[in-house]
Amino acid sequence: MSTTSSTTGSDGFSAEERAAMKERAAELRAEGRKGAKQADGLEAVLDRIAQMAPDDRVLAERVHVAVTTAAPQLTPKTWYGMPAYANADGKIVVFFQDSGKFNYRYSTLGFQDAANLDDGDLWPVSYALRAWSPEVEKRVVELVRAAVS
Template structure:
């Protein structure tokens, strides 16, 4: 018999996949691709819905670390629960925490994976 946490994880994953499936094309395909990248980059993250968005956390009972947002523009974001550092250079003390995208090419795929891995390390 599956544990209650694995059952909750499966239910949360199903909710995330349903949320993505309910999006209109071409965004649905792009968001599904982003979800797949996130899960491959950090397979221990637990998908769930966080404030109405697909999100990814260390466990079903901890705050989300990464979110996917489908508003006027698609957005990958790190929450305030991720340890971040200022960008330096031209951005000085500003800390990068959100990235907009309309499509995902090989470079974007690599960068999304890097961002997600940095959020969980």
């Protein structure tokens, strides 16, 4: 009995996962080029958002505005082909994964270990995001501000 699905190759990764790894390799090559600027990261994020399906694009645009307003010290860049925001050390703090990235039913707002969200021995670092509202915006801003505090 095979555990490989029709969408998973013999290496165990789906086509979407392999594409994300290739995107990350390209991002690392771009970061390594001399003269790579913060503007390049912003342009890459905005280009990636523009490529999203309409519902995901609306969420990504709102997340982008919320993050860049609440934490202007974070640098926009893509990370595995997703819009992400890094601290001064270049470590990803927060990212947005559109539902189409891996064919999920919801988009995800996620935080990496550089985020200051620690709360005892267990805390959430990923949130399902299906729609934008004033309440969602308030919560996202709170999370981002806590993450960079």
